[in-house]
Amino acid sequence: TREAATQSITLLKNDGILPHKAPKKIAVIGPLADVQMQDWYSGTLPYAVTARQALAARAEVVYSEGVDRIRLRHKTGYLTAVDGGKSLKITDTTGAAAQFDLFDWGGWSYTLRNVATGKYVDGRLDGTVGADSAGPHEFDVHETFTIVELEGGKLAVQQRYKAEGADAGKWLAIEGGRITLTEDRSGAAEFDFDFVVKAREAAAELAREADVAVVVLGDHPLVNGRETEDRQDLNLPSAQAWVLGEVLGANPNTILVMSSSYPYAVNWAAKHVPAVVWSGHGGQEWGNALADVLYGDRDAEGRLPQTWYTDAAELPVMLDYDIVASDATYLYYLGQPLYPFGHGLSYADFTYADLKVDKDRAGSGDELTVTVDVTNASDRDGVETVQLYSHQCGSRVKQPLRQLRGFRKVRLAAGETRTVSFTVAVDDLAHWDNTTGRMIVEKSRQRLMVGRSATNIVLSASVRIDGETAGPRDLAKPLAAASNDAYAGVLWRDETRASGDVIAAEEAGGWIMLGDCDFGPGYTTVTARVSGQASQLQLRVDDPLDGDVLAKIDTPMTAGVYDYAEVTVDFGGAEGVKDLYVTFESGPVRLA
Template identity: 30%
Template structure:
C-alpha cells in the first residue's frame, strides 16, 4: 500500500489542495487530508499561566502576578515550562494544538476591567517586555521548529467586559500610537509570535475583525508571516450582535479580505463557515487568491510546529507534566511576585511567633481562575505557616458565618446528604445542616457544606453540595441572599437567575422559583464569622488577614468589577482583627488592585499577591518569614479613589488624562512601588548623550532626532542598539544601607514639560534589576533611547527613507524642551533627578505649517465631545458627536491656509436621530492663540439626511474673500464644529 504523500512546506500543501479543501481549512477545526498525510488540526490551546482546561498541569501565578517580578527572563522560564507541558499533552493526545492562545498583552489601563488578572502591566513598554519574555519561552530555542506558536490577544483597545462585543473604543492617533500599539509590536518585532487574535470590540466605529488597516499595519512589524485567528464566535457576531453587516456571507467575506485567516465560529461545527465562504466565492465577494493568502498563513503556523515535515527536535514525552523543576519554578515565581506595599511598623519579616492567627477567606484555601489547569496540589497560607513555623500555634478562621436554614413551608432544616443532595428534611440542626456563607461583595455569596467541605452548586436545577470551587463559563456556585423585613431570607441562584424553593414530596432544594414563589427560610446563626475571627486573634502574636477576590466572582471575563473597594464583610473581618490589638498584616490575594487607604492606615503591614497558583502559600510565606527577600513591584497603579482611574469605557488616555502617565491624581501606590526588608539610598543620577559627557548638574543636552513613523516605544531600545539611533546613557548610584540583601528594581522615569503636543507627565524610560549585598554601592547603567520622549504628532512628516506609511497621519517626533529624568523607589518617588535639554534640530525640528489639500478629520490635535468613527464598513475614519451629545469640536494645528480659495467638507449623517439640526462650521486663529482669538472662517452649513456611508461634498463659503489677508493665514489653527448627527471624514482645501 502506498503511503500518503507528505508535503514538507506550507506552500507545497497549499498547491496540492483543491478549492473546497482550502475553504474547509479556514475554520478553526481543519479536517484531515489523508492523501497529503495531514491530520486534523485546530488553532488554540489555552496557556495563559500554565496549560489550561486539559487536566492536571502546573499552575503558575496569574500574569498580573508574574508581571510584579518585572523580570522578562523569569517569564521566559515560565513560558518554556508551559510549552513543555503543552508538548507533553500533545504527546498524550495529538489533537492538542501546539498553537497556544497566549499571552494577553492588553494594557491594564483601568483597574475595573474584569480581565485584569490576564494582563501584565499598565505600561505598554513593560507589557511588551514581559510578553516578549514569555513568548520566547513558548517559542523555544530551535532555529526552525517552534516549541509552541504563541498568539497575542486581544487586538485592539480592549479593556472592558461591559457590552464588550458591541462597544467602540475611541482611539485617536496619539493614543493608538503611544499607548495601544506598542504592547503588541514588541513581541511581534522580536519574532517570537506566530499569530494574533482580534478582540470582540470595535475601534473607532469598526469591528476589529474587519479592521484591515490596523491588521495590515500590525503585520508590517513582524519579520515573518502572522496568522490572524478570530475570537470565538466573533465572525457571526459581526451580524448577530454588532449588526454591522446585513448578512453572514457579506460579513465573512469582509473579514477574510480584512485579514482574518482562521474562523473560530460555531464551536466544532464547520458547516456554517464553509457555506458562508463558499457563497461569498460564488457571489464574487472574495476570490481564490483571498482564500490562498489566508490559508497559507495558517499552514505556515502549522509548519513552524514541525508538523508538516514530521520533525520534532524537542522530544517531550507524555509524562513531562508536574516535573520537579516546574514545581520549583512555580514556588519561585509565586514568591517573586509578592509585593510588600507597606511595613511601617516593622512587623515583617515574622520573628518566629508562637501564636499566629490566619483569618479571612484565603486563610486556608487556594483558588484558581478560568484560564487555569487543574493544579496537582495546592499549598495554602495556613499550611505554609505551619510548615515554616512547626512549633507555632496556627489558628484559622475564614470569617464566614456558619448558618442553618429552616424552610418555613416545611418546617425542616436544609440537610446535605452524603451524596451531596440538599433537602429540607432535618427536624433539628446538626453538622449536615450547617452551611458556611462567604460574602464576596456586591451581594454575591457562596454556600459551603460544613460536613463535606463542598460548595452548593446549581449545575443541575436540583441543588447539590458537589463543587470544590466556583468555576465554569457561567458560575453555578453563587447565590444572593435576600433578607425580608421579618428577618427571613430567600435565595437567588445567580447562574440561572431562578429563586430557590423546596419541592413538595421529595423536599429537594431546586432553582425553579420566582421572586413570589421563592422559599422563605429562617436563618439560624450557628457561629458568627466575626466572632470566630476575634477568637482566633485573641492572644496571637501576629494576625495575617487574608482577603481578596474569588477569580470567578465580581471581576472576570464577561464581568467588570462593580467598584475598587473590599467587600463590606471583608472590611468587617479587617476591623475585627485590628480591634483585637494584635499586629495585623493586611494580606491581599487578588486579581486586581483595591482602594484601601482606610485599611492600610491601620495595618502593621500590607502585602499583595495575585492568585499565585499551586505554590501561593509557600511563595507568600517565604516572603513573610524572610526566607526570600521581597522583590515584587507593582506593575499597575493602585488608586486611592475609584474616580482617579477615569472612565472605564474611555480609551483616549491622552485626551482624558488617564493612567499613571497622564492622570493628575496622586495614587495610593504608584507604578513600581514595593518595599524590601532593607533600605536602598539613591545617591545620584548622571546623564550623558551619545558622544558627550554629563553636565555639572548630572544632566545632558541633545538635539531632537528626525521624525519617524516606525518608532514605537516597545521596540525602540532594541532599534537603538541595533541601528545606532541616538540615545542617553544614564548612571544611577544606589547603596544598600541596611543589613539584609536586596533585589532592587532600578527604574528611570522621564517627566516632560508642557509641550504643544501633549507628552506624558511621567513615563517609564528604562529599568533593570540589581542585587545588592548589605552596605554595597553600585553604579547602575541604563540605556535610554530618545524615542521614549517621542509623541505622535499628526502634523509631522517622517524624514527621508522612512520605510512605512501608517494608517493614520503623522509621525513620532521628539519636541524640544527641558525634560526631567528621575530615579527612585517608584514613579511617585523621584529620589534623584537630572535635567535633559532637547534642542530643535538644525532644520528647525518642528513641522512647518502644512499646505496639505486634505485634512483627515480624525487626525486632530485636540477635541471635545467627539468620537472617531468608520468612514466605510471596511476602510477609513471619520468623526462624529459622541453618543447622547449635541455638539463637539476638533482642532487642527499648524496649517498654511494663506491662498485657500474655497473649503469643502466631506460629510454625512448618522442614521440614528439627533437632537436638533446637524451642522458643520469652521473657525480659525493664529497658531497657538487663545480661546478668545477664534474667528469664523466659513459660514455654517447644514448636513442633509442620508445613509451614514453616503458621503457628499459640502461647500462652505468663505466669510471673507481670500485676498486682503497678508500674513494672516500662513500659520494657523483650525477648529471644526459639529452638531447633532453630523459626521465628517475630511476637510478639503482649494488653493
C-alpha cells in the same frame, strides 16, 4: 515556582512588624488562608502549599476561615443538602447538612458551601439545585448568588448567572419540598438567616490569643472582576473587611495579606494595619514563598505593575479607554494614589547618588547612557528595583507626567554600593503626531528621573533633544477628523466596512479640535465629507462654545453610514495659526 512566587510578593506597608520576630503562636485567618486559587487561564496546580500550611511549619498556628456559618430558615423548615448534595430540600434538621459557609467575594457575589458535603451550592441549567459542586470552575459560573432583602425583612437568594437573553438570574424557589430555580420573582422562597458561627467574633477570639495575626483576604479569580464581569468598585468584600477590622481590634500585631487578581482600595487598612502585603495567586508554592518573606528569609522583591487608586471615582468610566484625555494610569494620573505604579518596600534601606547622563544634547539615532550609584545603607542584604522614568518638558501635545523607560533589580549586600546603568534610545522618545501622521521626536528638553516608584523620584537630570518642531496644519490638504487633538461628546466609528476611522456625534454639542491650523493664505470655502442623518456642523476658532463662527455646514441625510456626501460652503475669514473646532450641533452625523 517557589522562586517566581517569592519575587512576586509585594510589601506595600511596614511599620516595623515585619519581618517576623519568631512569634510562638500565629493566628492565620481568612477565606484565602488555607486554599490556593487557580487564576484565570492558569494551569492546573500539581499540589498546593497554603499560607496556613507554610506558617504552621514554623510556629504554632490557630486558624479560622473567617466566614459566617449560617442556616437558611424557611417558614416550613431549613434548607438542607440531601442525597449527598445532589439536591436541596426543606427539612427539620439543624445539623451540618442544613449549615452553609457564606463566602463574600464582593459586588454582592456570594458562594455557599454546605458543611456536610464540603461542596458548593450550584444552580444547574436544568433548573435543579444541589450542593455537590467543587465551586466556581467553569467559564459560566453557576455557583454564585446574591442575597436580596425583601419587604418585611425576609431574604431571597438569586443566582448571579443569567441565561443568554435573560434580564437577570433565577431565584431559589420551593417545589414539592425541593429547591428549584424560577424566573418568577414572586415565586422566590423567603428565608431568614440564623447564624451558627459569626466570622468576626470567631476570628477575633483566635487573634486575641496569638502573638501575631496574619489575615489572608482577596478575590476568587472566577467570580468578580474577570473576563466578561467588571467590578463596580475597588473595595475589599464587606465581610472580609469586617473580619480584618475585628481582628486588628483584638490584636494590634496584625498583618494584612492580599492575594488577588487586581488592586483594592484598602484605604482603612493602609492607615491602621501595621503591615500590608500583596501578590497575585502565586501557584502551588505560594504559601512557602509568603512564609519566606514574612520571616525575612527573603527580601520583599515585588513591585506593583499597576496604580492602586483610593476610589473607583478616580478612574474614567468603564468603556473610556482614552488614557490621555481621562488622565488615567500612572502616565497621566494627576492625583495621589493609595499606592503608585512601581511601589514596593524592601526590608533594607537604599540611597541613590551621582546620577549622570553621558550627553548634554542628543538627536535621532543617538543613545543616552544613564548611571546612578545605589547603596544598601542597612545592616542586612536586600533587593532594590531602580526605575528610570522620562518626562518631555514642552510639546504641542499633552505628554505623560512620567513614562517608564527601564528598571533594574539589584541585590546588594549590607553596605554595598553598585553603579546601575540604563540605555535610552532617543528614537524611543518619539510620540505620534497628528499633524504629520507619523511618529516624531520633538525638539525638547527631556527630564530623566530615577526612583523607587512612579511618584517616589529620588534624582533627576535633563537632556536637550535636537528633534523636530511640528509645524502647523496645512489647510490646503484634507484634515482627517479622527486626527483631532482633543474632543468631547464624540465617538470613533469605522469609515468603511474594511478600513478607516471617522468621528460620529455622540450627543448634540460634541466637538473635536484640530490644533495649530494655518489660516494664512485666506481660504474662502470649506468642504466636509459626511454620512448619516441630516445635521449641522459649525466651525469655530479658539473655543468650541464662544469662538468666532467661520462656517455653518448643513449636512444632508445619506443612504447609509457608509455612503458619504461632500458639502461645500463659504468659509469666514481667519488669520494666523489657530485651533479649529468642529462642533456637532444636532443629529448623529459622521464626519470623515
